[in-house]
Structures are given as C-alpha cells and as structure tokens.
Amino acid sequence: MTAKTPSVLALSLTLSLTLNTAGLAHAAGTASPAIYPAKGQSAKQQDKDKYQCYGWARDQTGFDPAQVQTAAAPAPQPPGALARGAMGGAAIASIADHDPADGAAAGALGAAVRGKMKERQAAQQQQQVQAQQKGAYDRAFKACMEGRGYALR
Template identity: 45%
Template sequence: MNAKKTHQLCVALMMLLALDAIAQSKPIPYPAKGQSAQQQQKDDGACYSWAKSNTGIDPATASAAPPPQSGPAVGGGERVQGAARGAAGGAVVGAIAGDAGKGAAVGATAGTMVGGSRARQNRRAQQANTQAQSQGAMDTYYRAYAACMQGRGYTIK
C-alpha cells in the first residue's frame, strides 16, 4: 500500500471515529432514589464542578472546535515545495527536450497543484485529529461526571 492510500485510509478512519463520537453525548442521570428536580439540579452542578476539577477538562471549552484556518499561509509550505520539486523535474525534462525554462514553468505549475492537494489532505487529517482529541477529552469528563452522579444515587443512561 503506498503512502497516499495509507494517508487517505487514516483520514477516513479518523472521520468515522469522529462521527461515532458525535453520536455519543452527555450521560443522562435518572433519579433512582426519589431525588427531586431541585436536588438533581444541585447534584448536577456539584458533579459538573467535581468532574471538571478532577479531570482538568471543561466541557464548555473542550467541545468548542478551533476555527478552521484558511488562506495562502496554511498548509506548511506544501505548495512551495511542490512548485520547487516540479520546477526542478520540469527543467531536467525540458533540458532533454531542448527548452529547460519552459519545462521548469510547466513543472512548477504541476508541482503547485500537487502541493495544494497535499496541503488540503494534511489539513483534513489535522482537523480529524483535533476532533478526535476533543472527543477523547469529553469522554474522560463524562465518565467522571457519570461516576459522581452514580455515587449520589442516580442511574446513568
């Protein structure tokens, strides 16, 4: 399996994991010992604070995704690197054909396009990784929250 197919497979796997994680949500506590709505609200607030302090994860900030980056500076220089490689290869081919300058120009254009594609792939992989890390943090927080609520006499679904 070549590196491009491996990369695409990793991105697809991360996207599936992210979609599965989105389907999961906050545990729902049900009063198992006749707790009133007022008591449940009080326990919910206490367990929110307890889980936040014990995990170091604040669900209000962990679930907020950073804004996607865009523009010419994004991509880690893949377009520039692609253009440079394409120009070098194009110059060699162009020299053999009799016009190194024309070959370099064609190679640079093709290399820029390949570099742009690579930058988009890298950006998608980075976004999927960020989303998976955020969901992992939320899962940790929710386990702590659920443990607290169970300890206070709630059934968790």
C-alpha cells in the first residue's frame, strides 16, 4: 500500500458517514395536545370546535399540518461535478508526484461528499422552517381552543 491510501480511505469513510447520517435527519414533530372540555362541552361540540380552530389557525399562520411537505428529492449534483473533482485531484496528485489515478478517485469522492453535505444542509433548513411554522400554528390553535373554553396541555 502507498502512503496516500489512508487519505482515500478517510474520504471513503467520510462519504459513508455523511450518507448514513443524512438519512437520519427528520422533521421535529410534537404530539397533539391533550384537550379537556373545561366547560363540559360534548364530544360533538369538541369535534366541531377542533375543526373550526384548525381552519382558523391554518388561515392565521399559512401552515396546514395536514399538508406538511416531506423533504423534496435532493437536486442532482451539477453535471460534471464529479468529473471536475476527479480532474482536480488528478492534477494535484501529478504535481505532487503521486499517482494521478488515486488523486482522481480522491477528488471525485471529495466532490460527492460536498454534494451530500449541501443536500443535508438544505434538508435541515427546510426542517427548521417547518418547525417554526408548526410552532406558530400550534400557538394559534391553542389560543382558539382556549378561547372556546378548553384546557390544553
């Protein structure tokens, strides 16, 4: 084995970890609140109030928990990103008197890792926005239900 093999292995491990952890990210969700009819409302009245408060909170916040978007399919890497990475790695390796094939592999792997990291960041940003929107919806729904005489916990 050559001295540069560990760097290619390290990049392979980094890519593997990036791909595995990207699949673990998910939107933070909270359980529905417990609703107690503090003024003795019937189950039928509670259902009616929940439906009306759902619509009001949706209209106030622009967020519909029934229509939560899942993470969109990641955009493919730009054409040639891996090829540019491979060419750059090969060029650097040949300048440094190393095997250009190993440099090309390392460069392509680095480009793939960078692409996956960008996808992960975009998914995390979308999850943060959805969590903020859901928080606003939850506060509006709670305010509506409490205004109708229910206790929410």
